Each structure stands twice: as C-alpha cells, then as structure tokens.
Amino acid sequence: MNYIEFLENLDKKLGEYFNTQKKFIHCKLGCSACCEKGDYPLSKIELEYLMQGYISLNNETKVQVQNNIKKIETGGACPFLINKKCSIYPYRPIICRVHGLAYICKDNTVKLPFCVNNGKNYADVYENGEITINPVLDNLDTQNVLKDFDFGEIRNLVDWLEKY
Numbered sequence: 001m002n003y004i005e006f007l008e009n010l011d012k013k014l015g016e017y018f019n020t021q022k023k024f025i026h027c028k029l030g031c032s033a034c035c036e037k038g039d040y041p042l043s044k045i046e047l048e049y050l051m052q053g054y055i056s057l058n059n060e061t062k063v064q065v066q067n068n069i070k071k072i073e074t075g076g077a078c079p080f081l082i083n084k085k086c087s088i089y090p091y092r093p094i095i096c097r098v099h100g101l102a103y104i105c106k107d108n109t110v111k112l113p114f115c116v117n118n119g120k121n122y123a124d125v126y127e128n129g130e131i132t133i134n135p136v137l138d139n140l141d142t143q144n145v146l147k148d149f150d151f152g153e154i155r156n157l158v159d160w161l162e163k164y
C-alpha cells in the first residue's frame with residue numbers, strides 16, 4: 001500500500017474514532033489552538049508528503065508560509081497555519097490527524113489532547129488528571145501508526161525546516 005492509500009484508510013478509521021467519541025470532542029472550524037503551540041513531531045515520510053502540499057499552494061500562500069517559517073520557534077505556531085486554517089490540510093502529518101482524541105499508548109498510559117486543560121475535548125469527563133471514560137483503544141502515536149512503513153527519522157517540525 002502506498003502512503004496516500006494508507007492515509008485514506010487511516011482517515012476512515014480516525015473518522016470512526018471521532019464519531020464514537022463525539023460526545024467529548026469540541027473541535028470546530030475556527031478553533032486552531034492545537035496548531036498555535038506545539039512541536040509537531042513528524043517523520044521523514046510525513047515531511048516529504050507535507051512538502052508536496054506546500055508545492056501545491058498558490059504563490060501568495062507560499063509567501064505567507066515562508067514568512068512564518070522565518071519566525072518559527074520551538075513550541076510556537078505551525079507555519080502552515082494561515083488565517084486559523086491549515087493551508088496543507090490534506091497533506092498534514094499523523095500527529096495533526098489524531099489530535100483531539102484520547103487514546104491508549106503502548107505502556108497503557110492514556111494520551112489526552114492538551115485542550116482538555118482549556119475546557120475543550122474531554123474536559124467534561126476529566127478528573128484529577130484522568131478521564132473517567134474509555135479512550136480510543138488503539139495506540140495512535142506516530143511510530144505505531146506508521147509501523148508498516150520505513151518512515152525514517154522523527155524530528156520536530158522546526159528542526160526539519162531548518163534544513164530547508
């Protein structure tokens with residue numbers, strides 16, 4: 001299976017997960033908090049696909065992204081976020097696709113979206129640092145999601161972009 005087919009299947013599966021968890025999900029158009037602060041770790045295969053998205057942008061958006069890249073900081077906004085929307089949405093990395101869900105990791109800990117602390121996803125079922133409902137019982141960490149691919153090194157977006 002190539003990476004594009006793989007993403008189509010992944011998006012279907014994630015759509016079902018978001019649907020089963022919808023009572024606890026408050027993601028909506030115009031909320032870009034998860035793209036405004038972060039490290040956005042991604043693998044080489046994801047970076048190459050993301051760059052295809054960048055190449056497909058119109059010139060004006062490319063300039064906006066380039067200007068954002070000049071100002072990029074560790075833990076800061078993603079340079080592909082333009083007017084509170086992801087400019088390369090179909091090409092976005094795995095971490096962006098799974099963000100918003102609570103899921104189980106390999107050591108049986110539960111990964112929660114950071115917006116639980118901002119009164120958003122899962123905030124209604126969050127007590128003493130834990131959620132009181134079952135998370136998605138699938139490890140959605142990038143390494144696990146991409147385990148059937150030779151995905152290459154994983155680095156933070158800022159570190160990859162320093163090379164461009």
Ligand code: SF4
Pocket residue numbers: 034035040078079080081082085086087088089092093096
């Ligand atoms: S690539 Fe898109 S979805 Fe991912 S953090 Fe950047 S703007 Fe947000």
